[in-house]
Amino acid sequence: MRITDIRIKNYRAFYGEHHISLDKDGKNLMLYGENGSGKSSLFTALKDFFLSSTQKLNIVEENIFIPDSQKGTASIKLTLRESAESSSSTDFELTAANKEIISTDKSLIINANKVKGFFDYRSLLETHLNHTDSVNIFKILNENILPHAINRFNNNEIGNDWRAVNHFLRLRKGWRVVENLHNSTDTFSKGFKLLIQDIESNTNNYLQYFDKGIEVKIEYDACYYEATDGRVYGDEAILKIKYRGKPINKHQLFLNEARLSALAISLYLASIKVNPLSGTLKVLVLDDLLIGLDMSNRLSLLDILKNHFVDTSVNDRFQIIMTTYDKVWYELVRSYFGTEQWKFVEVYSKKLHGTDFEIPVIQQNLGYIDIAKRYLKDKDFKASAVYIRTEFERLVKIICDKQRIAVPYKKSQKDVTSEDFWGAIESQTNLDPTIIKEITIHRGVVMNPFSHYDLEKPEFEKELEQTIASIEKLQSQVNSIKKIKTLANLNDKIAKLESDLVEKQKVIDTLNAQLKVRS
Numbered sequence: 001m002r003i004t005d006i007r008i009k010n011y012r013a014f015y016g017e018h019h020i021s022l023d024k025d026g027k028n029l030m031l032y033g034e035n036g037s038g039k040s041s042l043f044t045a046l047k048d049f050f051l052s053s054t055q056k057l058n059i060v061e062e063n064i065f066i067p068d069s070q071k072g073t074a075s076i077k078l079t080l081r082e083s084a085e086s087s088s089s090t091d092f093e094l095t096a097a098n099k100e101i102i103s104t105d106k107s108l109i110i111n112a113n114k115v116k117g118f119f120d121y122r123s124l125l126e127t128h129l130n131h132t133d134s135v136n137i138f139k140i141l142n143e144n145i146l147p148h149a150i151n152r153f154n155n156n157e158i159g160n161d162w163r164a165v166n167h168f169l170r171l172r173k174g175w176r177v178v179e180n181l182h183n184s185t186d187t188f189s190k191g192f193k194l195l196i197q198d199i200e201s202n203t204n205n206y207l208q209y210f211d212k213g214i215e216v217k218i219e220y221d222a223c224y225y226e227a228t229d230g231r232v233y234g235d236e237a238i239l240k241i242k243y244r245g246k247p248i249n250k251h252q253l254f255l256n257e258a259r260l261s262a263l264a265i266s267l268y269l270a271s272i273k274v275n276p277l278s279g280t281l282k283v284l285v286l287d288d289l290l291i292g293l294d295m296s297n298r299l300s301l302l303d304i305l306k307n308h309f310v311d312t313s314v315n316d317r318f319q320i321i322m323t324t325y326d327k328v329w330y331e332l333v334r335s336y337f338g339t340e341q342w343k344f345v346e347v348y349s350k351k352l353h354g355t356d357f358e359i360p361v362i363q364q365n366l367g368y369i370d371i372a373k374r375y376l377k378d379k380d381f382k383a384s385a386v387y388i389r390t391e392f393e394r395l396v397k398i399i400c401d402k403q404r405i406a407v408p409y410k411k412s413q414k415d416v417t418s419e420d421f422w423g424a425i426e427s428q429t430n431l432d433p434t435i436i437k438e439i440t441i442h443r444g445v446v447m448n449p450f451s452h453y454d455l456e457k458p459e460f461e462k463e464l465e466q467t468i469a470s471i472e473k474l475q476s477q478v479n480s481i482k483k484i485k486t487l488a489n490l491n492d493k494i495a496k497l498e499s500d501l502v503e504k505q506k507v508i509d510t511l512n513a514q515l516k517v518r519s
Contacts, residue, residue, distance in 0.1 A: 001108065001280035002026020002319050004089060005079035010070060010096075012041035015063045015359040022343050025084035028310065028320040030337075032330035033347035036358070039323040040120075042347075043287035046321065047118045049076045049092075050283075052100045053109035060096040072096050080108065080281065112281040114148035117272050117318065120287035124264035127239070128252035135252055137218070137267070138237040141199070142192070145271040151191025158195065161188040165223070165232060173230060181225040185232060189222040194510070195274050196220045196237060202270030203263075206308070209300040210262035214255075215242040239267075261293050265301060269308070284309060284318040288325060298329060302336050310341065338398070339367050368394065369472060376464050388467055392439070395471070395478050396421035399431075402478075435473050442467040 006020040013036075022029055033039040048057060062074040074096040081089040092109055094101050101109055126140055147159025154161070165188055168181045200218045207214050216239065223234040241251035241263075248254050255263070272284065284305075290298050309318040324330055334344050349358040368391035375384035400407055400421055407424045422443070425431065442463070 001080055001082055003078050003281075003283065004081045005077075006042075006046075007077040007079075008042070008045050008075075009077075010063045010066050010074040011045055011076060012061050012063060013038035013359070014041055014045070015065055018362055020343075020345055020362060021364065023084075024081060025341075026081060026319060027341055027343040028337070029322070029343050029345065030330060030333050031321070031323045031345045031347060032327060033323065033325065034349065035325050037347045037349045039325065039347065040287060043118070043120060043285060043323060045076045046283075046285055049078060049094050049101070050109060050113040050118075052094045053106050053113050056100045057094075058099075060094065060099055062096055082280075108281055111276065112283055115272060115275045115282050115284075116145050116148070117282065117284040118287075119268050119285075119289070121289060123268065124261055124289070127264040127267060128260050131252050133250065135239040136236050137239055138220070138235050141196075141237060141271060142235075145268070146192075146195060146275065149195050149275050151187065152194055153190045154187055156191075158188065158191055161191065164188075165225075169230075169232065173227075178225070178227055181232075185223045185225050185234075189224070189234070193220055193222070197506075197510075198274045199267070199270045202273050203266045206266035206269055206304050207262065209303050210266070210297055211259060213244045214259060214263065215245075216240070216263070216267075217242070258294050258297050261290075262297055262300070265289065266304075269304065273308075282318045283321065285321045287323050289322070290324065290326065290329060295332075298332070299336075302333065306337070310337075367391070369468060369475065372464075372468055376461070376468070379461075381460055381464060384464055385467075388464070388471055391471055391475070392443075393421075395474055396425060398478055399425055431477055432473075435470065435477060438466075438470040439474060442470055 002022070002025065004022050004024055004026045006022070007017065008014040009017045020029065020031075031039060031042065044061075048060065051057065060074050060076075062071065066073070075093055077091055077093040079089050079091050090108075092101050092103055092106065103109075123144075127137060128135060142159070142162055147157065147162075149158045150156070151158045151161055161184065164184045165181065168177055168184060171177045196218050200216060203216050203218075207216065219238040219240055220236065221234055223232055225232050239251070241248045241255070243251070243255070252260065290301070293301070305320060309316075309320060322333070324333075330344070330346075334342070343364075346363045348361045348363065350361045351358050368387045372384045372387035372391070375381075375387065399405065405424050407420055422439075425436075
């Protein structure tokens with residue numbers, strides 16, 4: 001299940017009606033916008049939307065400039081579809097009037113909300129800012145990220161177990177209440193400890209992408225009730241850091257901002273992974289997350305998202321929504337992921353005619369083929385041909401990469417032309433011969449820049465149309481090509497599976513030891 005459409009009306013910065021299409025297959029979204037253009041309003045809108053599936057919001061923030069006649073009309077609507085091939089879709093809407101999602105069955109949204117996949121730069125700061133001596137993340141985990149994680153000792157949500165502890169604390173302390181306090185803190189502690197172990201393991205795994213020198217240990221013993229003073233102790237999960245094998249005292253003061261951000265990102269992503277992932281909709285929304293990261297660490301984040309959240313099994317796959325104010329980063333993400341599974345959208349602020357306030361203007365970032373069609377429609381044949389050639393050059397490089405096709409070596413990479421890539425493809429692939437023939441013909445006529453002097457001849461428009469149709473066929477072929485796995489890929493996969501088995505065996509051994517103690 002994927003989000004295919006986001007519609008926002010009169011909410012926060014979004015004056016009027018705004019629509020972001022993620023296509024029928026529910027693509028991931030990368031959104032660029034300058035400061036004040038509405039990026040954070042999108043983040044908050046989505047967060048409020050999912051939260052409203054479990055509780056009635058005190059307020060749905062309307063745009064302050066809407067006229068009185070439109071008061072109470074703010075809304076956030078998501079359209080969900082099982083797959084691109086599905087014939088039906090489902091709409092869910094949060095309105096200012098209702099302050100909660102009204103639906104006959106909102107369990108899909110309720111389960112998606114349990115993942116808690118929303119965080120921004122302020123979330124990262126919580127893991128190191130204003131911690132004086134030690135960094136205690138117990139509250140961050142227990143209240144913000146893990147309330148819906150499952151306690152494997154009783155199959156309850158860990159948040160409910162903690163609420164039970166606090167419920168008994170408020171009661172008059174008879175012997176039965178004291179017994180319940182001992183039991184509830186014990187059950188909570190055992191389940192929380194197993195979750196901590198999983199988070200620690202995944203955090204260290206993700207940190208390897210950023211800096212192999214950082215190692216994390218989360219120290220958590222147990223929560224327990226002390227009858228002498230009627231208090232619960234042990235609510236501490238202390239981050240301990242080793243750097244290059246050496247323990248770091250007060251790491252929040254020692255590590256630089258890039259490493260602290262990498263640590264926080266790894267910790268949050270690891271924590272999200274231990275939440276219930278059995279639901280069919282899993283959304284990860286990252287709002288301006290990269291302020292503290294340099295470019296090399298940003299690329300590491302993309303590797304983590306790709307390997308652990310995007311290119312994974314269906315049960316572990318997330319739909320990613322990212323926002324940024326950094327245009328270079330936006331273009332880098334576009335280059336890294338491509339447009340097959342991602343939608344790239346830009347939002348700008350514009351003054352409404354006759355007013356002093358600004359509204360967001362959403363601009364869908366078209367692919368090269370769509371731009372070529374638009375120029376063709378406007379009779380700008382030269383521009384259309386340029387974009388057709390650009391898409392062809394992009395596709396041949398993808399084919400060679402996916403199929404590990406040998407391309408003639410040249411001392412300078414810039415000297416390797418589309419002719420080199422295409423020649424290698426013609427001789428080394430089993431692409432549809434009809435498409436190969438069509439592309440070869442059109443390359444000589446339309447995609448040859450030296451042929452553009454004769455754009456006014458009557459048949460050139462028809463040739464452009466035929467070339468676009470052929471490139472679309474090639475695009476379809478590229479989308480169906482599976483990337484060839486190299487020996488290194490397979491070795492990495494084997495190492496990961498072996499690591500996962502070791503971690504699972506540790507959990508089994510821990511459970512068996514605890515069962516022996518009980519018996």
